[in-house]
Amino acid sequence: MRACIAILVLSLVVGFSTGASQKPERVHNGRLTAVTDKTSKPVDCAAPNGYSLEEGTEAENNSVNIVSGGTVLHTIKLLTGAERNGFAFDGVKKTKEGFELAIEYGSVIFYSKRFIFRCRQHRFYLSKIRVDSFNRHNPEKWNSKVITVKPNVPLEKFSITDFMLEGVFK
Secondary structure: OHHHHHHHHHHHHHHHHOOOOOOOEEEEOOEEEEOOOOOOOOOOOOOOOOOEEEEOOOOOOOEEEEEEOOEEEEEEEOOOOOOOOOOEEEEEEEOOOEEEEEEEEEOOEEEEEEEEEEEEOOEEEEEEEEEEEEEOOEEEEEEEEEEEEEEEEEHHHOOHHHHOOOOOOO
């Protein structure tokens, strides 16, 4: 038992003394970057090139990455059509105040949602959701609504599945 503890302590000391990183890493667009945790890191929103928005490239990893200086600051996991009937990712784009992420889903009742994130104090917050819906059997009954998210949801606490309830608005 003491030998096991001694080996463990020695491996930790050697790891720290050689400067070995304890963070897991992955390849992102040909560059090695640290895997992000559940907290987003500060971003320079005011700078035109302070961050970029990149769609995940792996087929099994349906996501959007917020990237700065080659480092993934945060990853938003998207759903698949198997997880949510008819789910489709319509894209992500920068705006003057942050970024918008657009999705759609549904079968008979169709929903189109745009999640609007604003940057405040070097962090992104979900501030609004634009929702359009209609019944595919009766497309004349089209509903459109802007939902103000109060309090704003920090990006690191945002999950698309939390905002996928159908029939929530009229």
